[in-house]
Amino acid sequence: EKLSVRFESFANRVLEMNLLVRPDDYIGVKLAGEIAALYNYRVEDVAFNEEAVLNKKAGEDKSAYPVRNPIITIMGHVDHGKTSLLDYIRKEKVAAGEAGGITQHIGAYSVKVKDAMLTFLDTPGHAAFAAMRQRGANVTDIVVLVVAADDGVMPQTVESIRFIKNAEVPVIVAVNKIDKPAANPDKVKQGLTEHGLLPEEWGGETQYVNVSALTGQGIDDLLEAIQLQAEIMELRENPKGAAEGIVIESKIEVGRGPVTTILVQKGTLNKGDSIVVGETSGRARSLMDYTGKMLNSAGPSTPVQVLGLENVPTPGDILNVVKNEREAQKIVDNRIAERKALANTSVEAKKVSLEDFFA
Numbered sequence: 001e002k003l004s005v006r007f008e009s010f011a012n013r014v015l016e017m018n019l020l021v022r023p024d025d026y027i028g029v030k031l032a033g034e035i036a037a038l039y040n041y042r043v044e045d046v047a048f049n050e051e052a053v054l055n056k057k058a059g060e061d062k063s064a065y066p067v068r069n070p071i072i073t074i075m076g077h078v079d080h081g082k083t084s085l086l087d088y089i090r091k092e093k094v095a096a097g098e099a100g101g102i103t104q105h106i107g108a109y110s111v112k113v114k115d116a117m118l119t120f121l122d123t124p125g126h127a128a129f130a131a132m133r134q135r136g137a138n139v140t141d142i143v144v145l146v147v148a149a150d151d152g153v154m155p156q157t158v159e160s161i162r163f164i165k166n167a168e169v170p171v172i173v174a175v176n177k178i179d180k181p182a183a184n185p186d187k188v189k190q191g192l193t194e195h196g197l198l199p200e201e202w203g204g205e206t207q208y209v210n211v212s213a214l215t216g217q218g219i220d221d222l223l224e225a226i227q228l229q230a231e232i233m234e235l236r237e238n239p240k241g242a243a244e245g246i247v248i249e250s251k252i253e254v255g256r257g258p259v260t261t262i263l264v265q266k267g268t269l270n271k272g273d274s275i276v277v278g279e280t281s282g283r284a285r286s287l288m289d290y291t292g293k294m295l296n297s298a299g300p301s302t303p304v305q306v307l308g309l310e311n312v313p314t315p316g317d318i319l320n321v322v323k324n325e326r327e328a329q330k331i332v333d334n335r336i337a338e339r340k341a342l343a344n345t346s347v348e349a350k351k352v353s354l355e356d357f358f359a
């Protein structure tokens with residue numbers, strides 16, 4: 001609602017509150033409330049209650065919810081075999097038993113081990129993780145640290161360990177390239193012990209598995225080690241209610257528009273839902289899993305490729321389901337305005353201004 005007040009008289013009144021405002025200044029909800037009270041109006045916050053939605057219920061008891069798949073990421077120094085390992089598992093372990101046998105590159109896939117499913121995140125490089133870390137988002141439950149047996153601990157190995165310790169996620173070490181004549185797994189163990197990853201067989205708590213992404217040696221052992229770790233963690237989540245998720249990757253595809261891989265973290269995302277993702281919104285027009293199958297819905301720990309967003313979001317952005325597209329647009333406008341106000345950018349760029357409010 002707009003108040004019919006001349007700007008000069010308004011500016012004078014708020015000046016009495018020790019506020020100096022110019023016509024295009026951005027004001028937050030709280031301040032708007034105080035100002036409106038001067039005129040016997042009450043401000044209603046029609047915007048999205050970000051805090052209520054984004055506040056993760058840290059102490060929530062999840063023991064009654066169904067088990068969800070663990071989310072696994074692979075980290076390690078460049079050329080130590082992260083991509084090869086992911087490719088091997090995808091090719092040898094996913095294709096068998098999946099419809100068509102062709103996996104889609106949606107940045108994630110799931111593998112069946114015994115009665116459990118393991119979901120691997122297959123994000124290119126560390127950019128996505130860096131972005132997620134910056135937002136304090138924890139997407140991963142277990143990290144597989146790949147170290148080449150012929151190369152040992154390298155700078156990005158150490159960087160990965162720092163991430164793992166910060167995030168407080170369990171780690172399993174995959175000592176890769178065990179097929180190479182120069183492979184020296186003990187040297188890897190020694191090197192990592194200096195960084196606090198004492199192997200179980202040396203009296204520590206860290207699991208090491210010798211593997212070869214080339215020959216496939218040890219891969220089954222690695223998958224079993226991951227499955228055991230996941231079992232211990234008893235990961236559970238509520239599949240009911242509006243979905244919440246996180247952007248893994250996003251790109252524009254000709255003819256399809258923005259194509260975004262979302263990892264649903266809680267609740268269920270349904271086809272047709274109105275969604276807000278970071279600073280863009282839309283309708284989840286189509287949902288596709290890593291086998292290329294169209295889905296009507298996706299529950300916790302499910303990675304899905306989503307079509308229907310207006311723009312490309314950033315990895316680490318949060319997805320929320322909202323009432324309708326109008327609401328979604330309002331939230332996006334609000335977020336952009338808040339960000340711009342915070343960044344103190346040019347006055348023209350501000351979407352919500354005092355003039356909108358009081359003209």
Ligand code: GDP
Nearest residue numbers: 077078079080081082083084176177212213214
């Ligand atoms: P990334 O940078 O960590 O993703 O490493 P890549 O998966 O791209 O692997 C780097 C190089 O090491 C490639 O030439 C791979 O073929 C090779 N490589 C990866 N794993 C193995 C392995 O287990 N044995 C051998 N001999 N070579 C490997």
Ligand code: MG
Nearest residue numbers: 079082083084
């Ligand atoms: Mg790679």
